Amino acid sequence: MLKLILSIYFSLSSCYCKNPLVEKLVDYSNNLQGFLVHPVIQKQIPKRPAIIIFHAFTGRTEFENEKARSLAKLGYVAFAADTYGKTGSTETIEGNFEIMKHILGNRTTILRERILAAWTFINSLDFVDSNRIGSIGYCYGGLCSLDLARFEIGLKAAVSFHGTLLKYPEESENLKNISCAIQAHHGDLDIHTNNEEASNFIEEMRNRSMDWQFLRYSNAEHAFTLFGVDDFKIPGASYNEKASNRSWSYMQVFLAEKLL
Numbered sequence: 001m002l003k004l005i006l007s008i009y010f011s012l013s014s015c016y017c018k019n020p021l022v023e024k025l026v027d028y029s030n031n032l033q034g035f036l037v038h039p040v041i042q043k044q045i046p047k048r049p050a051i052i053i054f055h056a057f058t059g060r061t062e063f064e065n066e067k068a069r070s071l072a073k074l075g076y077v078a079f080a081a082d083t084y085g086k087t088g089s090t091e092t093i094e095g096n097f098e099i100m101k102h103i104l105g106n107r108t109t110i111l112r113e114r115i116l117a118a119w120t121f122i123n124s125l126d127f128v129d130s131n132r133i134g135s136i137g138y139c140y141g142g143l144c145s146l147d148l149a150r151f152e153i154g155l156k157a158a159v160s161f162h163g164t165l166l167k168y169p170e171e172s173e174n175l176k177n178i179s180c181a182i183q184a185h186h187g188d189l190d191i192h193t194n195n196e197e198a199s200n201f202i203e204e205m206r207n208r209s210m211d212w213q214f215l216r217y218s219n220a221e222h223a224f225t226l227f228g229v230d231d232f233k234i235p236g237a238s239y240n241e242k243a244s245n246r247s248w249s250y251m252q253v254f255l256a257e258k259l260l
Helices: 002-016 062-073 093-104 107-123 140-150 195-208 241-259
Strands: 021-028 032-039 048-054 077-080 128-138 157-161 181-187 212-217
Touching: 021 062, 021 107, 032 062, 032 107, 048 062, 048 107, 048 140, 048 241, 062 077, 062 128, 077 107, 093 107, 093 140, 107 128, 107 140, 128 140, 128 241, 140 157, 140 181, 157 241, 181 195, 181 241, 195 212, 212 241
Parallel strands: 048 077, 048 128, 128 157, 157 181, 181 212
Antiparallel strands: 021 032, 032 077
C-alpha cells in the first residue's frame, strides 16, 4: 500500500511542478494578512486539496511563504496564515516573544478565533476541496495546527514541527475524540517542549486519536527546521539539516496519503 501511495504521489508531484503558480497577499478576517499560492486552476482539476501553514514565533515570514510555494508545487492550494495581525510582528526576537506570550495567554479566545479565521478563509475558495484540507505549523504554529485538529471541524491531516504540545486549556475540548490524522515531529534534545511534555502528548493521542504518528529526532534541538535560527542565539534552539530534511520528507508522504 505504501509503495502505491508513493508511486501516485511522485507521479502527481512531477506533473504539478510543471504548472505555473499563482500567488498573492490576502487580507482576511479582522486585520489579518496571509499569503496564498496555488497552481493555475485547470478545468480538469477544478478543486484541489489545501494546506494551511501556521507561522513560528516570528510571525509570518518568507520562511512560511516559501513553504507554501513548495507545497503548491506539489499540487496543493497553500495558505500561510497570520495569527499576529498585519502590524503584529516586530523587528526583535524579544518583541515577538512578547506577542506570542500574549496570544498564548488567550489561547481559547484570540488565538482560537485567528486559527478558525484561516480555516474559514481556505474553505471560502471555490477551487478548494473542503473534504481535503490539512495544516502544518512550526513551533508556536505547531500548536496552532494541533489545535485546529482538536477543534474537530473537518480537518483531515495536521502536522506539527517542533511544536508546543500542551493540551488545550478547556477540559471540555480534551474529552473529544480527534478524527483528524496527526503527525508530530519532535527534537529529542528540545528543552522548550521537553520530553515530559512529549510523553503527555503521546498519552493524549492514545486516548483521543485513532490515527497519529510521533517522530523523534536524535541530536535535534528546538526549531530544528528553521535555517538561520542559530543567529538568534536562543538557548536550546538550533537548525539541524538532517532532521529538517527527514521531517519534510515524512510530511510529504503523510499528506499525500491523507489528501491526494
